[in-house]
Amino acid sequence: MHITEGVLSAPVLALGAAVTIPGLWLGLRRLDEDRLILAAALAAVFFIASLIHVPLGPSSVHLLLNGLAGLLLGWVAFPVIFVGLLLQALLFQFGGLLVLGVNTTSVALPAVLCGLILRPWLARGGKPALCAGLLAGAGAVLGTALLAGTALAMTDQGFLTAAKLVVLAHLPVAAIEGAITLFVVGFLGQTRPDLLTCALPPVTEGGPSC
């Protein structure tokens, strides 16, 4: 979801930035060497995902894959998504620099929340992990649509119907992303189960993070 430059009002932009900065700080503090490569890989995946168009009815929608990042990285997903959105704004002209705060918040915050809620299921492996993948993929997209719609509605009451449309339009994307994240988690569970358990925060401070 990329809200274009010039659509939102200044208070909404400021609010987005005000949420993004602490999110980035929290994420960067939790970024350690063990997760760095995974974080970079997921940033690349998120960066590319917006180019993958899924034909749907008369139009097409593009993937977000923010749920996957949130599930595997938790708060680290914040800087990951920020970098992805920044590069998309600079290289693809998707979104823009002024709305980067709002866009980062609307994409990263639901992903992080889904990740924090569902990571205990993920660590159990098997079916709970698959469920966690499905719910994180779908929930993060729906949360993103809700937040982006809220940002639009807060700017202008006339955008309220548009905001509802944004949410409705993302329901199919949520289903697709849920399925994709489920398969990714299933695949990781078979090939690299350590990545799923690594997602749990360290039990004690200073203990092994993986």
Place this chain on the structure above:
Amino acid sequence: MLKPVPLRLGLLALLLVCVTASWWTATAHAHRLLIMAWVQGDRLMVETAFGTGQIGANMAITVQDAVTGDVLLSGATDAQGLYEAALPATALERRAPLLIQATDGAGHLAEQTIAPEELPALAAPSTASPPEVTGLPSLPDHPIDHAQLSPLIQQAIAEAVRQEIAPLRREILALSQRGPGIPEIVGGIGWIVGLAGLGALLLRRKTGTNTHPR
């Protein structure tokens, strides 16, 4: 472990909504909105499209005086993504640049400014759109008045040229719609790799100073 039952039920409901949602025929325009506006005679033409090549139908169009911000025209594009309106006399009198904005109301906005040089000279509306072409076949029957004929010919030529270059305009719009290519994608991934390298370097330094305090 987090096990609130209402939370899980809520997530389950969310899941059900998601699964049934694939039958909903909703559209998402999560792409760049493009606009192309030009002045044709005394009329303003606007064409909108999305970066994917999809026609920008039913986009809200507003035309503003770029200096004062006064809204001169507003409307919406038709099913072909076209918007056409006569330029108001106030716009021609002011000779200010026109700011044309198109939005779908769902977070996409495109704008273009038309320089005052492109605006037609303020002339009597009768000369701007007379029913001139119908009069042409009967001309040979009468003594040709060059003073009358030359504006008619000019207008006919201008109209013909406009029609001829209409496909070119669309071609240009289509070219400007090209999405990101391989260089941008590879470049972006390169940036991510570079940032990861920088992060690794910083982390290594941090842990290095932590384990070997000097």
